[in-house]
Structure formats: structure tokens, C-alpha cells
Amino acid sequence: MLPTITFEMPSHKLYPPKFAAIAEAEKEITRFLSDPRGRLALSYHEANHALQYRNFGIETKYSGPTVFHDCPTDSFSACYGAVRVRDTDYLRLALEPEKLARVLVSGEVAEIVLMGKSDPWSVDGDFSDFLQFAKGQKSHLIWIWKKTRESYLQELAADLNQQREIVHLAALFEEEIFGADRSVREVSNTPAEIAAG
Secondary structure, eight states: OOOOOEEESOGGGGSSSOOHHHHHHHHHHHHHHHSHHHHHHHHHHHHHHHHHHHHTTOOOEEEOOEEEEETTTTEEEEEOOEEEOOHHHHHHHHTSHHHHHHHHHHHHHHHHHHHSSOOHHHHHHHHHHHHHHSOSOHHHHHHHHHHHHHHHHHHHHHOHHHHHHHHHHHHHHHHHHHSSOOHHHHOOOOHHHHHHO
């Protein structure tokens, strides 16, 4: 069962006839979330974002698929699901680029460690957000991102307890967003399960 798609845009954008870009975003969300592997990757990705935010004392909330409208560019984008935090917490974290990088790179790293690869959608948005919100010179920020990604990849690959916590939080994400879906709990042959025997 797919969750209801929410729309974050002025209500007049939803009046008939529907914008082609909105219909395309809805189709993209439906296609992605109809694939159990896509839902699993999304669940691991967002669960690790939530875990890292919590490690820095920031409260999180899960949200389901959303179509966003960007007023300045009059463009629409699709989000399959996310972890939300208060803007003030996010902006405070952005003042410390190393911490923000840790939070934002964590989704991709969880996918790589737990599934063997990451999907392109998972990297681009997080990296763009990091460059947009982190404070510092762009070349230095890119160096921080790469250094953080490399060290956290090694850390998570070696930490079975952290992997289990991500799987647990991913199950909660799926339950909250998708209802009784059980793909996180039923997936087999993840590195964590192989190591656990």
C-alpha cells in the first residue's frame, strides 16, 4: 500500500487542469515506492539521517512522499519520504559543517553498507543541501564531505550495533509511512544479518 502524497505548494497550483509537472512527480513517486527495493533503500537512508540527528540532540519526525513547489523558479520536485527537523535546528547544525556533513552523508552510507550500493537520488539532494547550507568556502566544504563520507563508511561497516539500530529505525519509518509493510524486517542477506549469522 502506498501512502497518500502530500503537496507543499499554494492551493491554486492544484486546481484543474493539473500541471504536467505535478502529474509527472506523482508518477515518479508511485513508480519508486512501488519497488520494494526502493522503499527499503529509502527506509535505511532516512533512518540513518534520523539516527545522526538524534546523536546531535535534534528531534526528528518522519514524513511521507511529497510534491514540492519552488516559487522563485516555479518548478516542482518529488520527495519519496524524509526525516524532518525544525529549521532552527538545521540552521544551527549548518554552522558546524563537519556535523552537518555527518548527518547528510549518513543516508548514502547506510545504503552502501546495508544494501551494497546507493541510488543516485540519495546523494545529489543531500550533497546540494550541504553546499547550500553549510558555512565555508566551497572547496573546503567538498573536502569535508569527502573526508566525512570515507571515515563514516569505514565506521559503519565495522559497527554491527549501529547497523542494527538503523534497521530498527528503518522498520519504524516504513511502519509510520507505509503502514504494515514489512520489507525492512523481511529482507535477507544484508551485511548485518550475514555477520550476525
